[in-house]
Amino acid sequence: xxxxxxxxxxxxxxxxxxxxxxxxxxxxxxxxxxxxxxxxxxxxxxxxxxxxxxxxxxxxxxxxxxxxxxxxxxxxxxxxxxxxxxxxxxxxxxxxxxxxxxxxxxxxxxxxxxxxxxxxxxxxxxxxxxxxxxxxxxx
Amino acid sequence: xxxxxxxxxxxxxxxxxxxxxxxxxxxxxxxxxxxxxxxxxxxxxxxxxxxxxxxxxxxxxxxxxxxxxxxxxxxxxxxxxxxxxxxxxxxxxxxxxxxxxxxxxxxxxxxxxxxxxxxxxxxxxxxxxxxxxxxxxxxxxxxxxxxxxxxxxxxxxxxxxxxxxxxxxxxxxxxxxxxx
Numbered sequence: 001x002x003x004x005x006x007x008x009x010x011x012x013x014x015x016x017x018x019x020x021x022x023x024x025x026x027x028x029x030x031x032x033x034x035x036x037x038x039x040x041x042x043x044x045x046x047x048x049x050x051x052x053x054x055x056x057x058x059x060x061x062x063x064x065x066x067x068x069x070x071x072x073x074x075x076x077x078x079x080x081x082x083x084x085x086x087x088x089x090x091x092x093x094x095x096x097x098x099x100x101x102x103x104x105x106x107x108x109x110x111x112x113x114x115x116x117x118x119x120x121x122x123x124x125x126x127x128x129x130x131x132x133x134x135x136x137x138x139x
Numbered sequence: 140x141x142x143x144x145x146x147x148x149x150x151x152x153x154x155x156x157x158x159x160x161x162x163x164x165x166x167x168x169x170x171x172x173x174x175x176x177x178x179x180x181x182x183x184x185x186x187x188x189x190x191x192x193x194x195x196x197x198x199x200x201x202x203x204x205x206x207x208x209x210x211x212x213x214x215x216x217x218x219x220x221x222x223x224x225x226x227x228x229x230x231x232x233x234x235x236x237x238x239x240x241x242x243x244x245x246x247x248x249x250x251x252x253x254x255x256x257x258x259x260x261x262x263x264x265x266x267x268x269x270x271x272x273x274x275x276x277x278x279x280x281x282x283x284x285x286x287x288x289x290x291x292x293x294x295x296x297x298x299x300x301x302x303x304x305x306x307x308x309x310x311x312x313x314x315x316x317x318x319x
Contacts, residue, residue, distance in 0.1 A: 026217045029258055031208040036267060037276055038259030043219065065218040111286070111302050119290040119300060121259070122276045126292075 010092035013053075015100060017078025021049040021088065022060040022098075023128075027069045027135045037125040039073065046101030049075065051090055055098035057133040063096060072133035075102075075124075083123045084116060195250035199240050203233045206256035209264060222262040225281065232256055232264045232279045235287070235303075242312050249316040273315055277303060291315075 015021075025039045040047060050060040057072045064070045077088045080102055087103045105120050107113045206229065213223040236254055243251045252270055259265045262281035268274065275291035287303035291314060299314050 028212060028216050031257065032205060032255070034255065036255050036257035036265060038257045038263075038265045041221070041260040111288070114280075114285070115288045115290065115300050115302065118276060118278045118288040121265075121278075122274070122290045122292070125276075126274070 007094045009094070010097045012092060013090045015051055015053075015077050015088050015090050017076075017081065019077045020052040021075040021077055021080070021100060021102075022052065022055060022057050022132075023047070023049045023073045023075055024060060024064050025071045025073055025131070025135075026064070026066070027071065027137065035073070035125070035129050035131070037121040040105070040121050040124045042105055045106065046089075046103045047105060049088075049100050049102060050096070050098035051100045053098065054092075055096075060098070061133065068137045069135060071131040071135040073128050073130070074132035075128050079127050080124070083127075084120055086120065195252070196240070196244065198253045199236065199251075202253045202256060203236055206233065206264075209256070209258045212258055222260075222281070224258055224262055224264060227283060228262060228264050228279055228281050231283060231287070232266050232277075235277065235279070236266055238307055239312050242307065242309060243316050246309070247312070247316050251312065251315050268315055270315075275299070275311065275315060 023039075025035065027033075029039050029041070030036075050063075057074070061067050061070045061072055080086055080088050085104055088100065089103060090100045093099045106117055209224045210226060210229055212221075215221060216223060233256070236256065240251050243249050251268055254266050254268045257265045257267070259278055264279045266277045266279070273291060273293045275289060277287055277289040279287045289299070289301060289303055289311065291299040291311075299311070
């Protein structure tokens, strides 16, 4: 009989270019209720997203600490990969098989890296600037 | 300072001592929680500041004032360890918006339009101008010694990018005003 406390380990998979990625945006980031480039915010060294293969938008929202203050922005993996040399990688965790990360936004060393990061955020916003699932609570 | 028309100079002198334009005042207003004083000051100056688009200037200063709400975001405001925002960072962003907007108005008789001033990662603040013909993003890091960065693009494929460096950037004003 399996141990009830056994942790599930999901295998990482290759995310295809047409795949949708769900990014959570907290309404606290929106002082005037409008999306902006600052919503593309890394946690550590990657931008956290959920892969549509293993999550719906609503499920992604409910994973947040304050689901009532979360909207979802949908990104397309291939479009993200076409921005500079960003990587989109599936990194499932025990409680979330859909967990994935956009990596390569921040790189070390110098002013060129900082300018590049501003460019990346600019381009991410240019492509993805609307909610696919609006926050349930008014901003 | 760029040369400016004589009929503007008088107002320019007034602006140089205007409490609204003083970082010290902005901080005082915030600490005193007397936001209505800041707003009153901005509105009272607006009719005295040249003729280059009073409505636009008021909209710009209103946007700057509203952006002070960013300062309410303290450390861990999202419950997931997000960094808060400080007055110095906001002040640098606000000063930049006002300086460039005033330069465009006084030297080119144009308006840059109302920018979005928004919280970004690691305690930094973004300023973004968006129009049908140009977009420009400027990021002010929390650490002022790091310097602000910018990136802009137009529909024709033209781009501009770099470190902000000096406080006044007439080249960026030209970038935005040429394309409107």
